[in-house]
Amino acid sequence: MSIDLIIYLLGGLTIGSALMVIISKHPVRSVLYLILTFFLISANYIMLNAQFVAIVNIIVYAGAIMVLFLFVLMLLNLSKENEPKTSLLVKVSALISGSLLLLVLLAVFKDASFLSIENEVSNPNHGLVQNLGKLLFTKYVLPFEVSSILFIAAMVGAVLLAKRDKNIIE
Amino acid sequence: MILEKLILATIIFGISLFIAMYATYLERKVAAWLQDRVGPDRAGPYGLLQPLADGAKMFLKEDFIPTNADKWLFIMGPGIAMFTALMTSAIIPWGTDLVLFGRTIALQVADFNIGILYIMGVLSIGVYGIMIGGWASNNKYSLFGAIRASSQMISYELAMGITVITIVMMTGSLSLRDITNAQHGMNWNVFYQPLAFIVFLICSLAELNRAPFDMAECESELIGGYHTEYGSMKLGFYLFAEYISMFISSAIISILFFGGYNFPGMDAFSGNVLAILGVAALFMKIVFFIFVIMWIRWTLPRFRYDQLMHLGWKSLIPISLINMLITGLVIAFKNGWFNS
Amino acid sequence: MEAIIILFSTGIVSLFIAMTRKPILVLLTALIGVTVTAIVMSINWYTPMQWVKYDGIETDYFTIIYGATATLFSFLFILIGYSKFSKEVYHTGDYIAILIFSLCGALCLFSFTDLFMFFIGLEILSIPMYVMAGSNKKNLLSSEAAMKYFFTGSFATGVLLFGIACVYGALGTFQLKEMSEAIAAMKNSSALLQVGMILILAGFLFKVGAVPFHFWGPDVYSGSPNVVTGFMATVVKLAAFCGFLRLFQLGFNGLDGFFVEILIAVSVLTMFVGNLSALRQTKLKRLIAYSSITHVGYALICLLVKNEHTPAYLWTYFFAYGFSIVALITVSMIVNDENDDIDRYKAFARTNPFAGFVMILALLSLAGVPPLVGFFGKYLVFSSAIEQYPVLIIIALINSGIAIYYYLKVILTAISKDDNAEKSTVSPLHAIVLSISMFGLILGGFVTFWVN
Numbered sequence: 001m002s003i004d005l006i007i008y009l010l011g012g013l014t015i016g017s018a019l020m021v022i023i024s025k026h027p028v029r030s031v032l033y034l035i036l037t038f039f040l041i042s043a044n045y046i047m048l049n050a051q052f053v054a055i056v057n058i059i060v061y062a063g064a065i066m067v068l069f070l071f072v073l074m075l076l077n078l079s080k081e082n083e084p085k086t087s088l089l090v091k092v093s094a095l096i097s098g099s100l101l102l103l104v105l106l107a108v109f110k111d112a113s114f115l116s117i118e119n120e121v122s123n124p125n126h127g128l129v130q131n132l133g134k135l136l137f138t139k140y141v142l143p144f145e146v147s148s149i150l151f152i153a154a155m156v157g158a159v160l161l162a163k164r165d166k167n168i169i170e
Numbered sequence: 171m172i173l174e175k176l177i178l179a180t181i182i183f184g185i186s187l188f189i190a191m192y193a194t195y196l197e198r199k200v201a202a203w204l205q206d207r208v209g210p211d212r213a214g215p216y217g218l219l220q221p222l223a224d225g226a227k228m229f230l231k232e233d234f235i236p237t238n239a240d241k242w243l244f245i246m247g248p249g250i251a252m253f254t255a256l257m258t259s260a261i262i263p264w265g266t267d268l269v270l271f272g273r274t275i276a277l278q279v280a281d282f283n284i285g286i287l288y289i290m291g292v293l294s295i296g297v298y299g300i301m302i303g304g305w306a307s308n309n310k311y312s313l314f315g316a317i318r319a320s321s322q323m324i325s326y327e328l329a330m331g332i333t334v335i336t337i338v339m340m341t342g343s344l345s346l347r348d349i350t351n352a353q354h355g356m357n358w359n360v361f362y363q364p365l366a367f368i369v370f371l372i373c374s375l376a377e378l379n380r381a382p383f384d385m386a387e388c389e390s391e392l393i394g395g396y397h398t399e400y401g402s403m404k405l406g407f408y409l410f411a412e413y414i415s416m417f418i419s420s421a422i423i424s425i426l427f428f429g430g431y432n433f434p435g436m437d438a439f440s441g442n443v444l445a446i447l448g449v450a451a452l453f454m455k456i457v458f459f460i461f462v463i464m465w466i467r468w469t470l471p472r473f474r475y476d477q478l479m480h481l482g483w484k485s486l487i488p489i490s491l492i493n494m495l496i497t498g499l500v501i502a503f504k505n506g507w508f509n510s
Numbered sequence: 511m512e513a514i515i516i517l518f519s520t521g522i523v524s525l526f527i528a529m530t531r532k533p534i535l536v537l538l539t540a541l542i543g544v545t546v547t548a549i550v551m552s553i554n555w556y557t558p559m560q561w562v563k564y565d566g567i568e569t570d571y572f573t574i575i576y577g578a579t580a581t582l583f584s585f586l587f588i589l590i591g592y593s594k595f596s597k598e599v600y601h602t603g604d605y606i607a608i609l610i611f612s613l614c615g616a617l618c619l620f621s622f623t624d625l626f627m628f629f630i631g632l633e634i635l636s637i638p639m640y641v642m643a644g645s646n647k648k649n650l651l652s653s654e655a656a657m658k659y660f661f662t663g664s665f666a667t668g669v670l671l672f673g674i675a676c677v678y679g680a681l682g683t684f685q686l687k688e689m690s691e692a693i694a695a696m697k698n699s700s701a702l703l704q705v706g707m708i709l710i711l712a713g714f715l716f717k718v719g720a721v722p723f724h725f726w727g728p729d730v731y732s733g734s735p736n737v738v739t740g741f742m743a744t745v746v747k748l749a750a751f752c753g754f755l756r757l758f759q760l761g762f763n764g765l766d767g768f769f770v771e772i773l774i775a776v777s778v779l780t781m782f783v784g785n786l787s788a789l790r791q792t793k794l795k796r797l798i799a800y801s802s803i804t805h806v807g808y809a810l811i812c813l814l815v816k817n818e819h820t821p822a823y824l825w826t827y828f829f830a831y832g833f834s835i836v837a838l839i840t841v842s843m844i845v846n847d848e849n850d851d852i853d854r855y856k857a858f859a860r861t862n863p864f865a866g867f868v869m870i871l872a873l874l875s876l877a878g879v880p881p882l883v884g885f886f887g888k889y890l891v892f893s894s895a896i897e898q899y900p901v902l903i904i905i906a907l908i909n910s911g912i913a914i915y916y917y918l919k920v921i922l923t924a925i926s927k928d929d930n931a932e933k934s935t936v937s938p939l940h941a942i943v944l945s946i947s948m949f950g951l952i953l954g955g956f957v958t959f960w961v962n
Contacts, residue, residue, distance in 0.1 A: 109702070
């Protein structure tokens with residue numbers, strides 16, 4: 001029972017801090033809430049016995065990507081004043097369509113019968129690095145290796161876009 | 171059980187603070203020694219009470235927040251720095267099991283099976299303390315310091331992670347306890363991975379923002395860097411966090427490369443004696459590495475920023491990658507290539 | 511699979527060869543690599559190779575046909591773009607390698623059998639395109655295109671992933687075969703599965719630029735460098751259509767019909783919005799963008815009629831469409847106008863008879879005039895659906911009629927008289943590409959008969 005309570009509490013906190021990401025006026029605060037959200041998501045992973053995914057989530061998202069986000073925001077120094085104005089019509093229509101989507105999803109998830117994967121989750125060893133590594137290098141070796149194409153394309157792209165050319169002075 | 175862990179955690183907390191406190195004293199003494207001075211000698215015999223005097227001064231100073239600073243973040247910054255610095259000590263195995271009052275007590279607060287990744291994770295959030303503090307101060311020098319610090323930490327984390335992978339490959343486990351036990355006696359990793367050790371040491375210095383990588387707070391350019399606007403105990407927290415991190419990094423270097431609580435001739439002892447000797451050995455190694463870090467600080471001049479980035483990206487990362495590749499090949503060779 | 515490995519190595523090798531700062535070497539490497547890929551794929555047709563065994567990829571005949579088509583178009587676009595790529599010696603290798611990596615993603619989408627490979631393939635296809643859209647760094651519009659494409663695209667990816675998660679929650683597997691078995695075994699349809707499928711459908715409609723999700727299209731197409739526009743309109747669309755067709759046919763096979771209404775509505779809307787917007791365009795690339803939206807509307811009909819011939823019809827359609835785009839993009843590279851106004855093509859057919867001829871052929875083929883390959887594409891698609899959805903086909907025919915108006919407008923501009931018009935120089939590479947696409951446009955119809 002207490003584990004259920006913890007799970008609900010964590011879920012509520014996660015949703016709350018994710019909401020704060022959107023509600024916060026100041027971009028830097030939004031990013032800080034997003035970092036908090038990542039931590040809470042990691043906590044959820046730990047509750048599912050996926051320690052490796054949890055810690056990698058922290059290292060990669062909270063530790064590296066969000067630092068770059070903060071970096072850019074701090075250098076741009078965005079504030080409330082120069083935020084672009086959105087018209088009321090856009091806001092209202094966004095609200096209506098968003099709420100409709102939420103309604104549909106809630107209705108679906110309320111009665112959804114998720115396939116039970118309890119056995120796997122309750123096995124404390126299934127999130128270990130060894131098991132993950134074995135799966136990644138045997139059963140799922142192809143997607144694992146093919147994703148290297150994705151990463152190299154992204155890296156080449158980043159260099160291509162970010163490198164300052166000598167002949168462009170602007 | 172929980173009580174035991176709690177007591178252990180409190181003791182470790184106390185020891186970390188104590189060591190960090192006396193590290194400041196040690197730093198000033200080492201600096202004085204290297205510069206042929208006397209150093210602090212007024213408070214108590216040999217100036218031994220100096221850290222207490224410093225602490226009292228920090229507490230009694232006026233606690234102010236700049237007008238244009240972001241108040242909450244300004245307070246949060248040093249807090250996060252201190253918190254992350256203290257969090258790492260939870261998974262360090264201090265010694266072999268101790269038997270007290272008929273109970274076996276593991277000298278480790280928590281033995282995660284992903285221990286080493288936990289350290290990398292905590293290290294990677296360590297940036298936020300500096301970044302938030304630097305940005306919230308609303309001062310361009312602080313911002314510069316914060317940005318330098320964070321880009322430096324991210325860059326050096328990569329090489330650090332890769333060297334850690336080589337160690338993990340050799341041990342086959344991410345748990346710090348297993349890594350330590352694999353280095354029984356004098357079978358230390360540093361003899362197999364000298365290159366990884368050097369890269370790791372350099373990266374630790376960079377992660378600690380210590381000279382010669384203290385771009386984040388170089389006095390001559392940025393006044394005080396990210397803590398320019400800080401005073402009183404908030405500044406104290408930042409400085410203290412740095413010394414605690416120094417203690418923890420020394421501990422991690424000792425565990426990963428110098429056998430942790432293992433020492434030559436440890437087979438002659440057993441039980442509590444072994445545990446206590448192990449803890450002593452670990453602490454001797456830690457103090458030695460703290461000394462080395464200070465020694466480096468007072469010997470080498472500071473890097474220029476572009477040199478620092480060149481060193482990180484163009485030297486250390488390729489070196490550690492090649493080192494990892496060779497390690498992998500050797501391991502595969504020893505295991506009979508791909509037969510296992 | 512072998513083809514993907516060869517292509518990937520080609521990309522890497524051309525990146526390294528680019529360090530010599532000799533663009534021509536990079537071009538040769540890339541062309542050789544792409545040709546070898548095509549040869550390997552055609553060998554696969556007769557004797558399937560089994561170097562790498564993994565149940566996430568399966569090569570069938572359609573994989574090979576689609577793969578060969580995408581490879582051919584990429585080959586042509588690398589040739590077309592070479593004149594632009596070689597100007598920036600430092601980046602030639604990057605451009606060519608990124609296009610090749612994107613082609614790798616397309617090949618994954620032609621052959622996947624589980625959702626891992628599907629998603630990774632889709633990402634490998636898209637991410638290089640986000641980069642290439644912004645590769646003209648001197649032009650602000652190009653950067654804008656890249657930003658728009660990236661933001662909207664990553665949002666669509668998020669929606670798609672959420673859909674995949676829902677489907678996984680309902681079916682408990684990522685394998686297409688097991689998915690369709692699980693659907694067949696289900697007693698009453700699950701709302702979770704349906705929501706997941708709708709979300710996946712939304713992601714798909716975004717990727718191909720169908721109407722409620724088409725807003726990124728014109729801006730991205732007109733802002734990106736010409737070659738990239740062409741690549742997006744042909745290879746990316748072909749791959750996205752094929753990928754989702756595979757997913758819907760193999761994975762959701764047992765669940766016909768519940769989003770037919772959505773698809774019909776989207777198809778009709780897409781045709782009308784694309785066509786009516788295209789009427790008022792004054793820039794060639796925006797025109798291409800809107801006309802490509804219209805063509806997506808036609809191609810969506812394929813997804814409505816799912817039988818064993820559908821992949822062939824879809825292939826024919828995009829095969830025909832691709833040659834037109836190749837020709838039009840080559841012409842726009844020859845004219846090389848920053849503003850890309852259609853007026854700039856005044857008297858183009860008179861000053862450059864050959865290029866002008868191919869351009870007119872391409873436009874006629876887009877309009878679907880009988881002897882050209884575009885006609886066969888349209889004919890096959892429309893005739894396959896005429897019995898099931900007669901009203902839809904009538905609407906599609908009306909739209910084809912509207913489309914002729916703006917294609918003719920461009921043709922008339924191209925053949926009109928203008929004494930001040932100067933002759934544009936046609937580089938040998940462009941001439942080669944133009945002749946290839948001319949053959950494709952005229953003789954492509956026979957190829958499609960052979961394939962069918």
